[in-house]
Amino acid sequence: xxxxxxxxxxxxxxxxxxxxxxxxxxxxxxxxxxxxxxxxxxxxxxxxxxxxxxxxxxxxxxxxxxxxxxxxxxxxxxxxxxxxxxxxxxxxxxxxxxxxxxxxxxxxxxxxxxxxxxxxxxxxxxxxxxxxxxxxxxxxxxxxxxxxxxxxxxxxxxxxxxxxxxxxxxxxxxxxxxxxxxxxxxxxxxxxxxxxxxxxxxxxxxxxxxxxxxxxxxxxxxxxxxxxxxxxxxxxxxxxxxxxxxxxxxxxxxxxxxxxxxxxxxxxxxxxxxxxxxxxxxxxxxxxxxxxxxxxxxxxxxxxxxxxxxxxxxxxxxxxxxxxxxxxxxxxxxxxxxxxxxxxxxxxxxxxxxxxxxxxxxxxxxxxxxxxxxxxxxxxxxxxxxxxxxxxxxxxxxxxxxxxxxxxxxxxxxxxxxxxxxxxxxxxxxxxxxxxxxxxxxxxxxxxxxxxxxxxxxxxxxxxxxxxxxxxxxxxxxxxxxxxxxxxxxxxxxxxxx
Amino acid sequence: xxxxxxxxxxxxxxxxxxxxxxxxxxxxxxxxxxxxxxxxxxxxxxxxxxxxxxxxxxxxxxxxxxxxxxxxxxxxxxxxxxxxxxxxxxxxxxxxxxxxxxxxxxxxxxxxxxxxxxxxxxxxxxxxxxxxxxxxxxxxxxxxxxxxxxxxxxxxxxxxxxxxxxxxxxxxxxxxxxxxxxxxxxxxxxxxxxxxxxxxxxxxxxxxxxxxxxxxxxxxxxxxxxxxxxxxxxxxxxxxxxxxxxxxxxxxxxxxxxxxxxxxx
Numbered sequence: 001x002x003x004x005x006x007x008x009x010x011x012x013x014x015x016x017x018x019x020x021x022x023x024x025x026x027x028x029x030x031x032x033x034x035x036x037x038x039x040x041x042x043x044x045x046x047x048x049x050x051x052x053x054x055x056x057x058x059x060x061x062x063x064x065x066x067x068x069x070x071x072x073x074x075x076x077x078x079x080x081x082x083x084x085x086x087x088x089x090x091x092x093x094x095x096x097x098x099x100x101x102x103x104x105x106x107x108x109x110x111x112x113x114x115x116x117x118x119x120x121x122x123x124x125x126x127x128x129x130x131x132x133x134x135x136x137x138x139x140x141x142x143x144x145x146x147x148x149x150x151x152x153x154x155x156x157x158x159x160x161x162x163x164x165x166x167x168x169x170x171x172x173x174x175x176x177x178x179x180x181x182x183x184x185x186x187x188x189x190x191x192x193x194x195x196x197x198x199x200x201x202x203x204x205x206x207x208x209x210x211x212x213x214x215x216x217x218x219x220x221x222x223x224x225x226x227x228x229x230x231x232x233x234x235x236x237x238x239x240x241x242x243x244x245x246x247x248x249x250x251x252x253x254x255x256x257x258x259x260x261x262x263x264x265x266x267x268x269x270x271x272x273x274x275x276x277x278x279x280x281x282x283x284x285x286x287x288x289x290x291x292x293x294x295x296x297x298x299x300x301x302x303x304x305x306x307x308x309x310x311x312x313x314x315x316x317x318x319x320x321x322x323x324x325x326x327x328x329x330x331x332x333x334x335x336x337x338x339x340x341x342x343x344x345x346x347x348x349x350x351x352x353x354x355x356x357x358x359x360x361x362x363x364x365x366x367x368x369x370x371x372x373x374x375x376x377x378x379x380x381x382x383x384x385x386x387x388x389x390x391x392x393x394x395x396x397x398x399x400x401x402x403x404x405x406x407x408x409x410x411x412x413x414x415x416x417x418x419x420x421x422x423x424x425x426x427x428x429x430x431x432x433x434x435x436x437x438x439x440x441x442x443x444x445x446x447x448x449x450x451x452x453x454x455x456x457x458x459x460x461x462x463x464x465x466x467x468x469x470x471x472x473x474x475x476x477x478x479x480x481x482x483x484x485x486x487x488x489x490x491x492x493x494x495x496x497x498x
Numbered sequence: 499x500x501x502x503x504x505x506x507x508x509x510x511x512x513x514x515x516x517x518x519x520x521x522x523x524x525x526x527x528x529x530x531x532x533x534x535x536x537x538x539x540x541x542x543x544x545x546x547x548x549x550x551x552x553x554x555x556x557x558x559x560x561x562x563x564x565x566x567x568x569x570x571x572x573x574x575x576x577x578x579x580x581x582x583x584x585x586x587x588x589x590x591x592x593x594x595x596x597x598x599x600x601x602x603x604x605x606x607x608x609x610x611x612x613x614x615x616x617x618x619x620x621x622x623x624x625x626x627x628x629x630x631x632x633x634x635x636x637x638x639x640x641x642x643x644x645x646x647x648x649x650x651x652x653x654x655x656x657x658x659x660x661x662x663x664x665x666x667x668x669x670x671x672x673x674x675x676x677x678x679x680x681x682x683x684x685x686x687x688x689x690x691x692x693x694x695x696x697x698x699x700x701x702x703x704x705x706x707x708x709x710x711x712x713x714x715x716x717x718x719x720x721x722x723x724x725x726x727x728x729x730x731x732x733x734x735x736x737x738x739x740x741x742x743x744x745x746x747x748x749x750x751x752x753x754x755x756x757x758x759x760x761x762x763x
Contacts, residue, residue, distance in 0.1 A: 140618070159746065250732070257729035262722025269732065426731065438759070445757045456760040462617035466625050466756050471710070472732045477754055480615055482625065490746065 019332065022339040024127045028114045034065040035203070037073055037227065038210040040080045041220025047072045052229075054203055057124035058336050058345035058380040066203050069226040074195070074235040077224040081166040081193040082240070084221030089193055090163055092219075094150035101146030101188055103216040108139040108181075111212065115205055119177055120336040122204040124345030124381070125299050127337050137461055138181035141479075144463035145185035148484055152190065155481045159490040163191030164266060167487060168241035170233045172248045173199035173347050174302040174403075180206050182478045183245055184223060185463075190487035192243070193222045197236055200229040201348045234259075242266065245486065247304070250401075250427070250472050268476025268486040270304065270468055272401040273429030276422035277307030277458060278412075278444065281316040283434035287456065289323045292407070295432055295458035297331060297343055297385050301405040302351070304473075305430035307458050309398060310409045311418050317411055321389060329372040331385050343405060346381040355383050355404035362388050362397035367408070393424055401427070415440065419447045428470030432458045451477070508532045508669070510539060510693065511676035513546035514686020519694070527693075528583075528670050535694035540661065540702045543690035547632045547659035548708050550687030555629045555657035563604030566655060569682040570597035576678060583670050584643050593647040599743050600651035607656060610745055611752065622759045627752040629657035630734055631710035634703035636696065636724075638716030638740045642668035645740050646675060649715055652738075652747040654689065661709065662691045663700060665716065669693040704728045711736060711751055 034051065036043030048070030053062045067073070089097075108115065112135040119130040152161045167187040171179035176198055187194050198206035206225050213223055226232060230252070237244055237259050243266040246256050250271040260267050277295045279288050295307025312320055336344035346352040363369055367388040376382040383404055391398050391408040398408045412418040422431055430452040433444045441455040451469045454460060461467065466477040476486045509516040510533045518524075521536035554562070573580070574594045581587040608626050615623040633653045638645040642665060653660045664672035676691045692699060697719055704712055704727040711734035714721055725735055736750040 254729045254732060257732065258726045261725030261729065264737070271732070441759055442757075445755070445759075451753065451755060453755065453757045455758060457621070457758055460617075460619065460621070460758060462615070462619070462623070464615040465617050465623050465758070466613075466615070466754055468754070470630075470753050470755075474732060475734050480625065480756075481613060482754055 019340045021335070023335060024117055024120075024337045024339060026117060026121065026337065029118045029121065031064050031204070035067065035207050035227070037067050037069055037077065038207065038225040039077045039221075040224070041214070043210070046070065047076070052200075054122060054201065056121050056380075057201070057347055058377065060379050063122060063204065066227045069228040069232045069235075071235040073226060074232060074239050077195045077226045078166055078168070078236075078239045078241055080221045081195050081224050084219060085165055085193040089219060089222050090191055094152070094191070097188065097191060098146045098149035100216055100218050101142050101149060101185060104212055104218070105139045105142035105146060107212045107215050108135065108142065112136070112139065115177060115208060117337065118208055119205050120344065123173060123176055123202045124336050124347050126341040126344045128339055128341065129299060134175055134178045137463070138178045141178070141181040141463040142185045145189040148481075149189040149191075152484065152488065155484055156488070156490065161190070161488040161490055164487060164489055165192060165242035166240070167192045167194050167243045167245060168236045168239060169194060169196040169245045170236060170248065171196065171198055173202040174299060174304070176202040177205040177209065179247055180209060186478070186483045187245075187487050188222070190484055192487055195224045195226060195236060195241065197226050197228065197233050203227040243487065245476075246270070253474060266486060268478075269474035270476070270478060271429075271472065271474040272427055273304045273306065273469065273473050274309060274399065274401055274425045274427045275305055275307050275430040275432065275450065276309045276311050276448075277432035278311045278418050278422060278434065279313060279316070279320060280433070280435035280437075280440065281313040282436050283456070284436060285316065285320060285323065288434040289320070289327050291432065291434060291456070291458045292324060293327055293331070296407045297405050298459050300343055300346055300383070302347055302403055303459060305452060305459065306403075307432050308402060308407060310407055311421055312409060312411050313418075314411045314413050321409065324387065325370055325372070328370070328385050328387065331372065333374055333382065333384065334377060343385055346383050346404065349381055351403065352381040352383060355402055355406060358397055358400060358402045359386060359406055362391070362395060362406075362408070365392075365395045365397070367391045367395060367397060393421060399425065415444065419444065423449045426472040429473035430454065508673045508693070510535055511673070511680070511689070511691040512539065512543045513550075513690065514680065516676070525694070527667060530670060532669050532673070532693045535692040535699055537698070537702045539692055540699055540706070543661045543692060544632060544703075544706050544708050546687040547661050547690055550685055551629065551631055551657075551659035554659060554685055554688045559605035559608070562655065562657065563601045565683045566597060566601035566604065566651065569678060569684065570594050570601060572678045572682045573597060573675075576674070580643055580671065580674060583674060584641065586641070589641050589644050593644045596644065596647050596743055597651055600655045600748070603745060603748060604655050607745065607748060607752070611749055611754075615756070617758070620761045622761055623756065624759075625754050625756045627656065627749070628755050630751050630753050631658060632708060633658045633660050633711045633713060633751055634706070634709045635660050635662045635713045636700055636715065636717040637662060637665050637672065639665040639668050641741065643671040643675070645716065646672055648741055648743065649713055649738060650689065653713070653751050654684075656748050656752050658711075658751050659688045660690065661703060662689065663696060663703065664691055664693045666694070666696050700724055701727055704733070705730060707731045709733060713738060715740060
């Protein structure tokens with residue numbers, strides 16, 4: 001970076017960066033040829049009798065056979081979770097519950113390299129990221145919620161919190177283990193039992209997590225993991241659970257809300273986004289460029305809160321775009337297990353096709369595309385980090401969630417205009433603000449319709465920090481004290497304050 | 499000859515005015531002709547509520563609290579009229595006290611429901627409650643006044659605007675309350691009260707894309723269908739209590755915003 005600075009802003013980066021490859025060994029991961037459903041503390045064969053193959057998206061190499069749980073399997077898992085809830089978990093001393101969660105956190109820390117490699121193998125994300133972000137955060141999440149398990153009365157004074165029963169949880173493929181942690185940790189801390197369905201394309205870290213549960217000696221049936229596609233998820237939504245927690249697309253979220261209408265079942269939804277990342281002319285420009293890159297190319301842009309709409313103040317538009325394009329030429333796209341890789345593989349063929357379709361729409365509608373020179377591997381699913389300029393607010397690439405490494409750039413003149421454009425979306429998950437002026441950060445934060453606002457940073461997460469959306473990005477929060485509430489019933493409210 | 503009293507015309511309350519239904523329809527309830535609002539009246543009410551809400555939310559919490567306290571003052575002054583309507587003076591007193599109780603929450607919500615979050619990094623990270631926006635409220639039939647106040651006050655104190663569908667069989671308390679609100683410094687459009695047939699109005703409110711939350715506490719009929727319609731824009735569904743006061747009743751109409759503010763030299 002220092003070398004770059006010396007060359008001055010206007011010199012393009014060298015066309016080719018030479019790096020020796022630095023692959024992380026796969027040896028630490030022991031894959032089974034075929035997995036079972038994890039129900040009642042053991043792996044069982046699916047009654048459906050059906051399996052599908054999970055792949056390494058960077059090579060399309062099949063990794064293992066995974067059960068496709070049918071309605072009967074789902075019902076069995078829910079019944080098992082119900083029994084476990086009634087046969088002891090709900091009566092277990094909260095301090096003991098806490099200690100199980102602490103154990104899980106510790107084991108995840110111990111085995112983090114193994115999980116990181118597996119996560120990159122099955123999901124396509126760079127090892128640097130699964131090692132430095134997904135795993136530390138997953139362990140931290142369990143550690144954080146462990147401490148709440150025996151302090152719930154302090155979290156919700158006068159409300160007499162009590163556990164719900166069985167929580168049905170459906171998670172996406174972009175952060176498989178981290179999303180599992182976000183779901184399971186607060187559910188167990190609140191005294192519930194769990195049936196969790198990992199995403200169809202990324203089941204392996206959740207299945208390895210079952211081994212962590214074994215090591216932690218968690219009672220059988222408290223956590224059950226069932227694999228499968230959307231049909232399995234739909235069966236879980238319809239099953240006899242007390243609560244559904246879903247992270248995924250807005251379309252599926254709405255379908256779940258409709259399905260649960262009138263049932264009185266608790267529901268939390270963490271859905272899509274089309275976040276504005278807003279760059280003011282007084283920002284620290286180089287820092288902002290790093291933040292833009294981290295905002296949209298982190299995890300191949302497979303991030304619901306990705307900063308996919310860049311709003312740049314007109315006065316710095318040209319220098320910023322030039323710096324950004326130059327930075328893009330230095331991004332290393334390739335082998336997820338290479339420690340130098342910045343951008344890994346697209347998670348699935350289906351997702352790649354969706355990205356390609358929206359990018360084609362962007363070109364069609366008249367936006368100007370920029371992609372750095374980049375050699376992609378021959379096998380696997382890949383997409384070059386992409387910037388669209390000359391984007392109008394009405395374009396599909398400015399309205400729809402792409403969920404890939406594609407940035408749409410728009411401009412603004414005044415803070416009011418920035419707010420108007422940023423809020424011009426049915427989504428409301430997150431936003432970024434870049435300025436050196438603290439009062440402006442708070443002025444903007446107050447007016448942005450989004451659940452998470454990052455100032456002079458982006459895509460930062462912490463177990464103590466509540467996360468979740470406004471508007472069609474969903475409802476309910478994960479993280480922090482607020483993240484416990486969706487997993488509890490309160491029967492004390494009426495006795496209070498009357 | 500004894501004096502002939504002047505009778506009131508019971509109308510809607512939209513945007514701070516008292517219009518008749520644009521449909522020109524009325525129906526008879528509690529011995530009076532009452533406006534029978536139409537789908538278009540609902541849409542008009544949602545539009546003015548959406549326009550009024552940001553300014554209501556932008557008031558200082560202290561100011562909003564005072565406005566709601568003023569509602570209690572005006573309600574108290576009309577105790578006799580409301581007691582005649584409800585047949586229960588104790589209910590009127592309870593409704594006044596409920597407004598006072600909720601008025602006091604305006605400048606305390608953020609302290610009770612928000613948090614400062616100890617994140618691992620150089621950021622001041624905090625979470626604050628914010629209004630969800632426009633709330634559709636389906637008012638329960640009983641108790642006519644206290645049920646209405648119990649559902650409306652928690653919506654307002656958090657900075658939301660409301661489109662209220664009054665009780666179909668007991669609508670007069672709502673219209674009477676509109677007159678209280680109109681003289682209480684509650685900005686026009688922050689509360690809009692519609693009388694009419696629930697089965698006609700509720701689905702329009704539930705499906706409206708500019709309504710952010712739906713309080714189904716007083717809903718009757720096909721409530722699952724209302725909730726299904728509400729999913730079109732991921733509305734927050736609130737199933738509250740008819741006669742309860744609690745900060746958690748307010749929380750159902752709030753969003754939580756978390757801000758990562760950098761620290762450093």
